Amino acid sequence: MKKKVLRVILLCFMMFVMVGKLGARDAKTAETTADDIKKAIGLSVYFQTGFTFNLRNPFSQTNELRAFDQKSNSFTLDLVQIQFAKEAEKGGLGFKFTLSAGETAKFIHSTGLGLTNEPFDLTQGYLEYLAPVGNGLKFTLGKFATFIGGEVIEAKDNAMYSRSILFFYAIPFTHTGLKMDYSFSDAISLGLYV
Numbered sequence: 001m002k003k004k005v006l007r008v009i010l011l012c013f014m015m016f017v018m019v020g021k022l023g024a025r026d027a028k029t030a031e032t033t034a035d036d037i038k039k040a041i042g043l044s045v046y047f048q049t050g051f052t053f054n055l056r057n058p059f060s061q062t063n064e065l066r067a068f069d070q071k072s073n074s075f076t077l078d079l080v081q082i083q084f085a086k087e088a089e090k091g092g093l094g095f096k097f098t099l100s101a102g103e104t105a106k107f108i109h110s111t112g113l114g115l116t117n118e119p120f121d122l123t124q125g126y127l128e129y130l131a132p133v134g135n136g137l138k139f140t141l142g143k144f145a146t147f148i149g150g151e152v153i154e155a156k157d158n159a160m161y162s163r164s165i166l167f168f169y170a171i172p173f174t175h176t177g178l179k180m181d182y183s184f185s186d187a188i189s190l191g192l193y194v
Contacts, residue, residue, distance in 0.1 A: 042085040048078045048102070048155050052162075067168035068104050069161070079104040079154065081123070088130040088138065096144075098124035100153075108153060108173040110143065123153065123174060135183050143176045147193065 088094030126142025
């Protein structure tokens with residue numbers, strides 16, 4: 001039931017954004033292309049797959065104390081993400097919705113959002129407002145990727161494909177709540193997270 005409600009909400013939101021963006025277009029350029037629609041909803045797709053090999057060749061075919069590379073000597077579809085995002089402009093609203101599927105999605109569920117062994121996850125789903133205060137005071141409300149540590153869910157943004165043991169056992173993958181960020185410069189920023 002939760003899945004159906006989530007899908008309907010996401011579909012309505014996408015249609016709302018698309019209609020709003022396309023309705024604002026000039027009458028002379030009424031023809032829309034796939035690129036126009038992609039830009040209007042901030043669509044991006046990420047695909048991650050790999051082969052994990054264990055020299056010990058465990059009988060269970062499981063790598064001990066591992067998370068995203070748990071299956072040994074196997075080829076897996078690790079992660080497929082579909083993301084809709086719009087960066088908030090000063091005085092305006094933005095959003096990000098990241099839907100994940102694959103082996104990685106089984107491990108990153110938040111409590112109450114799906115079954116723990118399910119290969120689908122709403123990894124991020126938030127709205128943001130950039131208040132016109134100085135350089136911009138950003139408010140983010142919803143579920144977002146962790147701000148703790150140096151590793152992330154997507155392997156392409158990590159130094160190592162397999163990630164550390166601490167990332168799986170000591171750091172939450174996502175947070176749900178409110179965060180406020182203010183950047184004083186490119187090097188100095190302040191954040192408050194609730």
